[in-house]
Amino acid sequence: MGNVLEELTDIEFEYYSRQIALDEIGYSGQVQLKNSKACVLGCGGLGVPTMLKLTAMGVGHLRIVDRDIISISDLHRQYLYDFESIGKPKVEVASEKLRRLNPNIEVEPIAEPIMKRNIEEIVDGVNVVLDGLDSMETRYLINRACLNLGVPYIFAGVIRTIANASTIIPRKTPCLECLFPGFVDSSMPKCSLVGVHPAAIGVISSVQVSEAVRILTGRTPKLAGKILLFDLEDLSFEKIDVTKQEGCAVCSSQRAQLTDMPERYFEEECARDGRRTFVLTPRVRVDVDLDRLVEMLEGKGMKVRFKGKLGVSFIYSDFLAASLLKSGTMIVQAAPTRDPGASGDETIALYKLVMVDWLGYPPEIVPSM
The missing domain is CATH 3.30.310 (TATA-Binding Protein)
Incomplete structure (x- = not known):
C-alpha cells in the first residue's frame, strides 16, 4: 500500500456500507482494503470461498493463481463454478465472475503452476498471501518465498471434516517448516480418496479472510504464533501456541542445510x-x-x-x-x-x-x- 491512499467513491461507500459500520473496519479500514493487494494461491475448494470474500469485501487488487481446469467433481464445494464452466481454466472463470461480483476491484489471473522458478515473482508486490492449496511441497516454496520477501502468509488446510490454520509473519512467528517439517505429498491423504466437507472449508476460509483483513487494516492477526485446529464433526476449536524451532532450515539463525523441493513436470x-x-x-x-x-x-x-x-x-x-x-x-x-x-x-x-x-x-x- 502506498503513502497516498485512494478514497472511496460514492458507489463503493454504498457497496461496503454494512462493513464500514463495523468498529473493526470503519471508513479508514475500508480505504486501506481498497489500496491493498492480496494473492490467493489455488482456486479450488479453499481458494474459491476465500476469493469470493476478499472480492466482496473490497480488497483492491486480487492476484489469483492456479494451473487447473474445472471438473464436475469440483462443483459440490467450488461454487464459483457451474456446469458451463467444466473444462475451462479455473483462473479464467474465477476472474470473470469475481469482476462481475465487484467491478470496483482489479482481479489478476495467473494460469501457471507454482514452482521454484516463478514463486517469488508471483508473491512479489502483494501485502498478504492466502493458501488455497493441497500440496505441502508447494506450500514450502511459498513459505520460503514469503520469508525472503517479507510477505505475511496465511496457511490453511482441510481434509475430511478437519481443518487448521496459522498466520506466518516473516521474522516474527514460526514459519511453516517450523510447524510442519518434512512432509511429502505422496504420503498425504487426498480429498478425492478420503473426502472433504464443504462446511469445514467454509469455516476455515472465513478464518483466513478474517486474518487477512486484520493484516491489511493494520490490526494484529489472532493466529500469529498459533495454530487453530477445527473439527466440524464435534464442532471443536482449539488454539495452540507455537514457537520457532531451533535449527529450522528456513527461518532460524542457525540454519541447517535447506532441502530443495522437487520440480515435477x-x-x-x-x-x-x-x-x-x-x-x-x-x-x-x-x-x-x-x-x-x-x-x-x-x-x-x-x-x-x-x-x-x-x-x-x-x-x-x-x-x-x-x-x-x-x-x-x-x-x-x-x-x-x-x-x-x-x-x-x-x-x-x-x-x-x-x-x-x-x-x-x-x-x-x-x-x-
Whole structure:
C-alpha cells in the first residue's frame, strides 16, 4: 500500500456500507482494503470461498493463481463454478465472475503452476498471501518465498471434516517448516480418496479472510504464533501456541542445510470423470499463442470445446482430451485402457506434437515420465 491512499467513491461507500459500520473496519479500514493487494494461491475448494470474500469485501487488487481446469467433481464445494464452466481454466472463470461480483476491484489471473522458478515473482508486490492449496511441497516454496520477501502468509488446510490454520509473519512467528517439517505429498491423504466437507472449508476460509483483513487494516492477526485446529464433526476449536524451532532450515539463525523441493513436470492426478488425468509442465516458461493453436486444431478437423484468453480445451481423439494453458501447461484426460503405461506415453506424445511439431518450441521443453 502506498503513502497516498485512494478514497472511496460514492458507489463503493454504498457497496461496503454494512462493513464500514463495523468498529473493526470503519471508513479508514475500508480505504486501506481498497489500496491493498492480496494473492490467493489455488482456486479450488479453499481458494474459491476465500476469493469470493476478499472480492466482496473490497480488497483492491486480487492476484489469483492456479494451473487447473474445472471438473464436475469440483462443483459440490467450488461454487464459483457451474456446469458451463467444466473444462475451462479455473483462473479464467474465477476472474470473470469475481469482476462481475465487484467491478470496483482489479482481479489478476495467473494460469501457471507454482514452482521454484516463478514463486517469488508471483508473491512479489502483494501485502498478504492466502493458501488455497493441497500440496505441502508447494506450500514450502511459498513459505520460503514469503520469508525472503517479507510477505505475511496465511496457511490453511482441510481434509475430511478437519481443518487448521496459522498466520506466518516473516521474522516474527514460526514459519511453516517450523510447524510442519518434512512432509511429502505422496504420503498425504487426498480429498478425492478420503473426502472433504464443504462446511469445514467454509469455516476455515472465513478464518483466513478474517486474518487477512486484520493484516491489511493494520490490526494484529489472532493466529500469529498459533495454530487453530477445527473439527466440524464435534464442532471443536482449539488454539495452540507455537514457537520457532531451533535449527529450522528456513527461518532460524542457525540454519541447517535447506532441502530443495522437487520440480515435477509430469504428474498423474486422481481420475476425473472416469478418466486418468495427467498434468504436463514445460521445462522452461513459455507464452503460447492460443489463437494460432486454435487455427491449427480447426485446420486439422479437431473439436475445440473452449477458447479463452488463458486456455484452450480440445478433443484430440476418442482416447485423449486436452486443455492447454497459455503458460504451456497441459491437462490431459485419457480414457481407460488395458495398458497402464500407454496413457502416459500417449500423453507425452500429444504434448510433443502440439508444443514442438505444431507450435515450434524446442524439444527440450517436453517433460518425461
